[in-house]
Amino acid sequence: MIKTQISRDHAALMTKRALFGVYERKDGEPSLAAVKETIDATARAFEEFKKKNDQELEEIKKKGAADVVTVEEVKRINAQITELSQKYRDLQTKMQRPAAGGGNGETNETKTAHRQAFDTYFRKGRGDGELRELEAKAFTGQSNPDGGFLVPTEMSSEIDRVLGTVSVMRSLATVIAIGTGAYKKLVNVGGAASGWVGETEARPATATPTLEELVFNTMELYANPAATQTVLDDATLDLATWLANEVNVEFAEQEGAAFITGSGVNRPRGLLSYTKVANASYTWGKVGYVATGASGAFVAAANGPGDCLIELIHALKSGYRNGATFLMSDLTCAAVRKLKDTEGNYLWRPGLTEDKVDTLLGKPVAYDDNMPAMASDSFSIAFGNFKRAYLIIDRAGVQVLRDPYSNKPYVHFYTTKRVGGGIQNYEAIKLLKFAAS
Known part of the structure; x- marks a missing residue:
């Protein structure tokens, strides 16, 4: 019992660390360690979910209804997986964002002048006349002052x-x-209609x-x-x-x-x-x-x-x-996670590597x-x-x-x-x- 409680506490701690960004870098961007820990936490939670869900199904089969504690455990772990899945998607989004200070290296003089004039307008509210003239030159038909x-x-x-x-x-x-x-x-x-014909046969008109x-x-x-x-x-x-x-x-x-x-x-x-x-x-x-x-x-x-x-x-x-x-x-997915095939295999599987996504019957799932x-x-x-x-x-x-x-x-x-x-x-x-x- 004590060992089980320690295991649960450890799993909960690992989940919290993954959920609340223990492994974020000082610049606020997520690290690869954060991604890996989230994936690992998802794998652990899914294994626990399968055990508890199987227990719930077995209790229903034997007693006609599942124990209230078991039902609540299944709900808790299911919600935990949903949170981890969202956390993983958020980490992916952050890692895909370009760094600040970008710019496309545009060298065209008119566009460079437009960029500078827009900067002045944006920051100070001045130079709108110059900006209007530059837009007339560079963006004919799209400018609308x-x-x-x-x-x-x-x-x-x-x-x-x-x-x-x-x-x-x-x-x-x-x-x-x-x-x-x-x-x-x-x-x-x-x-259009089509078909096969011999080399010398007549070609009927197609629709x-x-x-x-x-x-x-x-x-x-x-x-x-x-x-x-x-x-x-x-x-x-x-x-x-x-x-x-x-x-x-x-x-x-x-x-x-x-x-x-x-x-x-x-x-x-x-x-x-x-x-x-x-x-x-x-x-x-x-x-x-x-x-x-x-x-x-x-x-x-x-x-x-x-x-x-x-x-x-x-x-x-x-x-x-x-x-x-x-x-x-995500709410619908919480129900889908419980589905099994005739051999007892779960239809939904979490993506447990950095380049994988969650799947359902082998097909990707987007939320x-x-x-x-x-x-x-x-x-x-x-x-x-x-x-x-x-x-x-x-x-x-x-x-x-x-x-x-x-x-x-x-x-x-x-x-x-x-x-x-x-x-x-x-x-x-x-x-x-x-x-x-």
């Missing part, structure tokens, strides 16, 4: 880089930059392919960070890094929700906002789904709760499965808490080749309008960018519906 000035290229790139590390859908989907307000593409939804135009409009996304003039007067402040760090959280939260549930009105259209049909009735323009067989849940353990996930994988055409990923919230929690008729899990399924459009250029008057002594920077998004290939994504059918 009434709505702000275009930030220099390296600052815009910094914002995009940071967003790319914190936005789940941006890391999964295809992202392109355009210079206009909308992006159009033609897709072949019918296909004309059915083409459909997809239009992705960009909508305005904004953030309004603030700083004191004292901070702005600090010559060591790297403006690109400061602005990126200030706006990325707001941008990422707004984008993240829109890419999943957005209506398409004044925001991107989210992957869950399209018409959904049972996969057997799938047609282009709709998203096919597979049902779990139970309202708001997986079916009971005796009935094969993981079968619907296998069906979901194979609902996707084989050409899309290579590169496909599960997408769900986005914008995905709905399990509920009656909810579409809480998506499985797809998101690079081919979903398109994110960035209109080139981020604009900033300086406002020193609205909230003295703070200077606000009304920052805007235009973003669009939507499904570009309906075949490349399927959903899991938590319902009887």
